[in-house]
Amino acid sequence: MARTAEDLAVVTLTPEAHKVVQEALSQEPDPERLGLWLEVRGEQQGQFVYDLYFQGVADAGAEDVVSQAEGLAVVVPAASVDKLRGARLEWSDEGDGGLVLVNPNTPEPSSSGVPPEVMEAGIAGPLASRVSTVLEEMVNPSIASHGGRADLVAMDEQGGVVYLRLSGGCQGCAMSRMTLTQGIEVALRDEIPEVTRVVDVTDHTGGANPYY
Numbered sequence: 001m002a003r004t005a006e007d008l009a010v011v012t013l014t015p016e017a018h019k020v021v022q023e024a025l026s027q028e029p030d031p032e033r034l035g036l037w038l039e040v041r042g043e044q045q046g047q048f049v050y051d052l053y054f055q056g057v058a059d060a061g062a063e064d065v066v067s068q069a070e071g072l073a074v075v076v077p078a079a080s081v082d083k084l085r086g087a088r089l090e091w092s093d094e095g096d097g098g099l100v101l102v103n104p105n106t107p108e109p110s111s112s113g114v115p116p117e118v119m120e121a122g123i124a125g126p127l128a129s130r131v132s133t134v135l136e137e138m139v140n141p142s143i144a145s146h147g148g149r150a151d152l153v154a155m156d157e158q159g160g161v162v163y164l165r166l167s168g169g170c171q172g173c174a175m176s177r178m179t180l181t182q183g184i185e186v187a188l189r190d191e192i193p194e195v196t197r198v199v200d201v202t203d204h205t206g207g208a209n210p211y212y
Contacts, residue, residue: 009067010076010084011038016091017099018069025072028054035066035073038089038101039080041132042123042152048083049123050101079149079167083107114163114201118154127194128155131162134191139184150184153201160196162188167202 013021025031035057042049055075060066063078076084087103123132132152140149154163164184185198 009069009074010065010081011074011087011089011101013069013072013074013089014091017089018072020091020099021089022072025054033057035060035075037075037077038084038087039077040083040151041136048103048105048107052089052099052101077149079151114154114199115156118156118161118163121154121157123152123155125155125157127157127160127192128152130192131155131188131195134188135164135184138191139187142183142187160194162195162198163201164198165202166200 021036025034025036028034033056034054037051037053037055039051040048041051057066057073057075060075061078065076065078065081067074067076083105084101084103085105087101087105090100090102092098092100122128135150135152143150149167150164151167152162153165155161156163185195188195188198
């Protein structure tokens with residue numbers, strides 16, 4: 001069961017944002033079983049990139065954090081908790097208006113060997129978008145069985161090189177090299193022929209079972 005408590009709230013919502021989310025949620029089928037999920041899906045130009053979506057609260061894992069905001073369940077997956085702690089979801093009137101996540105946290109400077117020009121380009125390109133889709137729809141559901149997750153950190157659109165960070169059960173796991181080369185890389189190259197190589201930029205010394 002996911003961690004659920006008022007004082008465990010990772011992200012807060014302003015009243016305006018809460019109203020917008022509740023109105024959108026009311027248009028969903030079976031809104032009473034859904035929560036607002038907030039997670040970090042990658043990095044771009046030195047900032048986190050986010051996903052906000054509705055999903056069943058019952059889908060939350062044991063390490064995910066579920067909090068209540070005036071009757072609205074807010075779910076933050078375990079891998080995003082530290083990256084989002086203290087963040088605030090607001091409504092902005094700029095342009096056509098929209099929800100904005102104000103986050104005091106920023107990615108740690110990369111020492112992973114990702115070329116600076118590739119890191120600067122981020123994950124906004126068309127090839128990166130296809131890679132993210134394969135990761136979310138095929139790879140992560142597969143490795144979630146042992147608590148693992150793979151996130152796109154950077155994408156060399158010209159060279160077809162994918163830079164991934166593993167987390168959860170894959171961080172520090174002695175089998176992670178096999179997972180990367182025989183699982184993730186094979187899946188990406190099968191689905192996206194333009195992918196030439198997959199590079200693991202995970203700090204495996206920070207995992208529960210690090211290898212050296």
